[in-house]
Amino acid sequence: MCRLKARMCVGQSPSLKEQLKSTAALARTPVAFRTTMPLAGLIGRKMGLRKVDVLTELRKRNLRHVLSLILGHLAPESLYMCGQVCTSWKEILQQDKRASLKRRNYVREVEAALKVRDVGI
Numbered sequence: 001m002c003r004l005k006a007r008m009c010v011g012q013s014p015s016l017k018e019q020l021k022s023t024a025a026l027a028r029t030p031v032a033f034r035t036t037m038p039l040a041g042l043i044g045r046k047m048g049l050r051k052v053d054v055l056t057e058l059r060k061r062n063l064r065h066v067l068s069l070i071l072g073h074l075a076p077e078s079l080y081m082c083g084q085v086c087t088s089w090k091e092i093l094q095q096d097k098r099a100s101l102k103r104r105n106y107v108r109e110v111e112a113a114l115k116v117r118d119v120g121i
Contacts (some may be wrong), residue, residue: 055070056092059092068093071098074099076106077106080102080106
């Protein structure tokens with residue numbers, strides 16, 4: 001459908017071509033990243049506020065799959081630091097199995113390194 005529209009609009013304004021390109025790119029987006037209503041107004045209704053807690057907003061809307069994607073991109077050290085931000089973020093990390101496991105393994109490694117250092121002194 002998008003390719004047909006692109007062929008029809010040859011020679012028209014560049015802005016329309018750009019819109020069609022973005023529509024075609026959206027059509028190629030993996031299904032895992034497509035979403036409709038749950039994200040509507042997630043940040044938009046919070047415009048003008050100095051701070052917006054996106055992770056907590058995603059949790060309130062029960063979008064654990066989105067949280068899991070976000071947390072999956074973080075390094076173990078970053079997950080550890082996220083857990084120290086606030087209790088809400090700590091609970092989010094505890095509810096995500098992979099993030100929780102990465103965080104616990106990181107804590108164990110740091111504790112083991114500290115023990116080795118203390119024994120060596």
